Amino acid sequence: MDSLIGAAAHALAAGDPLAALKRVALRDDPPALALRGIAMAQLGDLARAKILLRAAARGFGPGEATARARCQVAEAEIALVSRDLGTHMETLGTARATLDAQGDHANAAHAAYLEARRLLLIGRIDQAEQRLGKIDPAILPLASRTGYWLVGAGIAMRRIRIGPAREAIARAGRAAAEAGIPALAAEVRAASRSLEAPAARLITRDDTRLVGLGEVEALIGSNILLIDACRNAVRAGAAVVPLASRPVLFALVRALAEAWPGDASRPALLERAFRARDADESHRARLRVEIGRLRTALRPLAKVAATRNGFVLVPNRAARVVVLAPPVEGPHDAVLALLADGESWSSSALALALDVSARSVQRALEALAAAGKVDRVGRGRACRWMAANVPGFPTSLLLPGPLLRG
Template identity: 70%
Template structure:
C-alpha cells in the first residue's frame, strides 16, 4: 500500500475527509475508490459514497476478500445512517465472519456494532443485548469505542436503566475526546441530553407534572399502579397487563385512573371510550360489558366498583394510582418519535421499525404532511421523510421495543 493511501486512511480515521480526498481524488484504483467512498460518506453525500464503495468492492481481486468485506461494512454503515433498514443483514454478517476469520478484529467488531445499532433502531432489544454480550470492545480504537458505548447507552435508555446509561455515555464522551472528532463529540453530547429531557407526564389526583427518564424508572419500580399510556399497558412493580390490542379497555382504565380516588361518571366514560355524544341504552349496555372485561383484566391489581354516577377504580393494598402519558400526545406519535431523530427515513424503513404495513405508514405520512408536521424529500424510491426536531417531544418511551417487564 503506497504512502498516499496510508495518509488518506489516517486522515479519515482522524475525521478529516477533505484531507483524504486531496490525496486520492484523482485515483481510480480499488483502495482509492474505497477511501473516496468513505470520505464522501463523512461529507454527507451518501448516494455517491455507496456508488464508490460498490465500485471498490468489484475492483478488488478475488484474493482480496478482507478488502471487499471492509467495503461491505462501510456500505452497511451508510445504509444504517441513511435509514435503509431493508439493506441485506446477511451480507453484513458474512463480511463480519470473513474479517473475523482473517484476524481483522477491529473491523469485525465494528460490523457487530452496526448489527447491534440496527437491532436497537427497530426495537429488537433482546437480540441486541445478546449480540452485545458477545462483543469484546477492547480492540476498538477510540472512535469505534465511542460508537459501541452509544449502543450500550441506547439499550440502557430503552430499558430505563438510567445509571447504566450515564456510565456508558461518560465512557463514550471520553472515547470521543480521545478520537478528536468534533462530530462524534456532538453526537455523544446530544445522546446525553435525552436523560434530562422530559420523557413523560405524570397525571395523578387531578394534577400533572413532567418526568425525566430517571423519574420514570423510579416510578415504575415504586409499586404504584401505573396506567402507562406510552405502551398501553397497566403495570405495578414487575407485573404487567398489556391492553395494546384492546384500546377501548385501555381508555376506560385511563379515565378511571385519572378520576381516582373518586369515581368517573358514565357520561365521561362513554364519551372517551366510545365517542358517544348522546348515549342510549345500547351504549350503556356496552359500557357494562367492557367494564366487566376490564375488571377481569385488572383483577391482579385493583377492583372496579359501580357507584351512583359511574365506576371507581380501587387498587389492592395502599398503592397509588397514576397515569403515565407522553409529554406531547398526538396522532401517529410513534411515527413522529422515530422521525424526531433528525434523520431522513424511507416509508419502508419506518414500516420495518414500527412492524406495520408500508401502506399504513404511507397513509400516516400523508396525513402528517398535510398538516405540515413532516416533509418529503426526493421522488419515487428516493423519497425520504423527515421533520425538524421538536423541543420536548418524546423520543424514547414511544419508540419500538419493550420497556422493563413488558
C-alpha cells in the same frame, strides 16, 4: 499498501476526510475508490459515497474478500445513517462473518456494532443487547468504541435504567475525547441531553407535568398504580398487566385513573372507549361487558367498583394512581416520535420500526405532511421524511410496540 493509501486511511480514522481526499482524489484503483467513498460519507455526500464503495467492491478480485467485505460494511453504515434499515443492511451479517474468518476482528466487531445499532433503531432491544454483549469493545477503533457505548446507553434508556445509561454515556465521552473527533463528542453531548430531557407526562386528576427518565424510573419502582400510556400497560411495582392488544380495556382504565380518587361517569367512559357521544342501550351493554373484562385483567393489581355515577378504580395495595403518557399525543404520534431524532427516514424503515404495513406508514406521512408536521426530501426510492420541527424531547424513548417486544 502504498504510502498514499496508508496516509489516507490514517486521516479517515482521525476524522479528517479532506486530508484523505488530497491523497487519493485522483486515483481510481479499488483501494482508493473505497477510501474516497468513506471520505465522501464523512463529508455528508452519501449518494456519491455509495457509488464509490460499490465501484470499489466490484474492482476487488476473488482473492480480496476482506477488502470487499469492508466495502459492504461501509455501505451498510451509510444505509444506517440514511435510515434505510431494510434490504441494504442484509449483507452486513455475511460481511461480518467474512471479516471474522479472515482475521480482521476489529472490522468484524465494527460490523457487529452496526447490527446492534440497527436493532436498537427498529426497537428490537433484546436482540440489540445480545449482539452488543458479544462484542469486546477493547478491539474496536476509538470512533467505533464511542458508538458502541452510545448504543449501550440507548438500550439502557429504553429499558429505563438511568444508572447504566449514565455510565455508558460517560464511557462514550472518554472514548470520544481520546479519539479527538468533534463529531463524536457532539453525539455524546446529544445523548446526554436526551437522558436529561423530558420523556413523558405525568397525569393526575389535578395536575399534568413533564417528567424525565429518572423520575419515570422512580415511579416504576414506587408504591403507586401506574397506568403506562407509553407502553399500554398497568404497573404496580414488579407486577405488570399488559394491555397493548386490548385498546378498549386500556382506554377504560386510563379514564378511570385520570378521574381517581373520584369516579368516572358512564357517559365519559363510553366516549373514551367507544367514541359514543350519543350512547344507546347496545353501548351501555358493551360497557358492562368490557368493565367485567377489565375487572378480571386488573384483579392482581386493583378492583373496579361501581358507583351511582359510574365506576371507580380501587388499588389493592398502591398508595395512589397516576397516568404516564407520551409528551405529545395525537394522530400518528408514533411516526413523529421516530422522526424526532432529526434524521431523514425512509417510509420502509418507519414501517419496520413500528411493525406496521408500509401503506399504513405512507398514509400517516401523507396526513402529517398535509398538516405541515413532516417534510418530504427526494422522490421515488430516494424519498425520505423528516420532522418539520424537531421536538425538544426524545419521544421515541418510551415508544410502545416493537420497543417492548425486542
